[in-house]
Amino acid sequence: MSRPLQTTALLLALALPLSALAGPSVGYVDMQKVLEESRIGQQVQEQLRKDFEPRGRALAEEEQTLMQMQQSLERDAPLMSEAQVGKQRAELKERIAAYQKEAAQLQRELMKAQQEKGREIVVPAREVVNAIAEKRGLDMVVERGQNGLLYIDEELDITEAVIERLDDK
Template identity: 30%
Template structure:
């Protein structure tokens, strides 16, 4: 008797839930595109490039020096004595280590600066998405790439609308 009553209750609730459920309004957006193509994102990227332009050139110069030193070492290896060859190889290894240390230090600085420059971009993006979602009655707005969706109808993609809102908010904040 209990099983029958339980089955009836389950069926009643199963069929009633969709009838009383509010319609869901869902959208997707490309967070990567918003970050990369928005005015605030492009400004942040320009700041990063400008700040690390000299370090990048310095690394490229060091890399070219290492390549030319390696070629010179290979050419001279047949002519040099064993001791001179070992000295040159040690010098080359030391320079490679210095280059690697310099590269790692630059990458750490770039990551720290990326966080610093990227935080306002992400904060503005979050604010715009929240406001847009509330204003337009969305239940949920998902990121296209990280949401795990395999297919999304393009009619629910609001990336362009959010891009306009982000750019408006950024321009308003600059004034």
Template identity: 55%
Template sequence: MSNCRRLVSLLTLALPLAVAQATDVGYVDMQQVIEKSKVGAKVQEQLRKDFEPKAKPIGAEEQSIREAQKSLAKESALMSKEQVEKRQAEIKKRIAAFEAAAAPFQQELMKAQKERGREVLEPAQKAVEAIAKQKKLGMIVERSQAGVVYLDKSLDITDEVIKQMDANTK
């Protein structure tokens, strides 16, 4: 290989390293922002107030089905095959009814979480951008995103994002 080709190869390998070193990176844990910021806590509390009354009967039915399954598992040795099959069919029927009742609730909850989540994400995005500019960070990644294998704790700006959001929350 000629010297020119070697130089080009070395520059090709070194250039990404030089660019990566020139740009500082930080990260933020958005789950903590949602849980620990004032606006996030307010949104979570409102969702809890809105959906807890609807969730209680669904949770009670789920628990009742589990108890029926445990009871059948304990008692099946003393029952006839027909009795076991009848109880299994009853439980399957209850599970199907439970799933049919729970599905719309889950969809409604997810829709509300998504809509109300914007109330947290928009100010969080502004706070992240402000901190990135202040610290001269070229990139901020979300801590829990797939593909991130290691993050140095010194790059974490989560607490600063929460402080800035809380400072701007009434």
């Protein structure tokens, strides 16, 4: 290589920032852990539990009752008339349909509430992730557990810092 080319290459190398030579810096956050372990996440989970647990218990009790009714019918059917068996089966079928309808409704309401309450966590969490990324000079932060992310070095994890800063707010 000629002297002028060497000098130009040296000047270009000095002009490039070291971070550009090192490549982009990446971090990751485990949002599920943030949702489960941060104070705000635990408060949201507790509120959802308070709101939905009584109805869930009632459904569980109805399920037990339906199972007992079905077992009783199977046990006693040989001793009953066809009309009695038909009547009890129709009643059982009707109650099972009502149970399934109520369970599906509860599930839809719970999912909707989880999404709404989740926003109460995600918005401040994203702000914290952005602040931490800027402070650490990260070019990108990905979410752990996303499809396609097969391996990532544990040293790139900023989850605990996100939880700590969320709890400080």
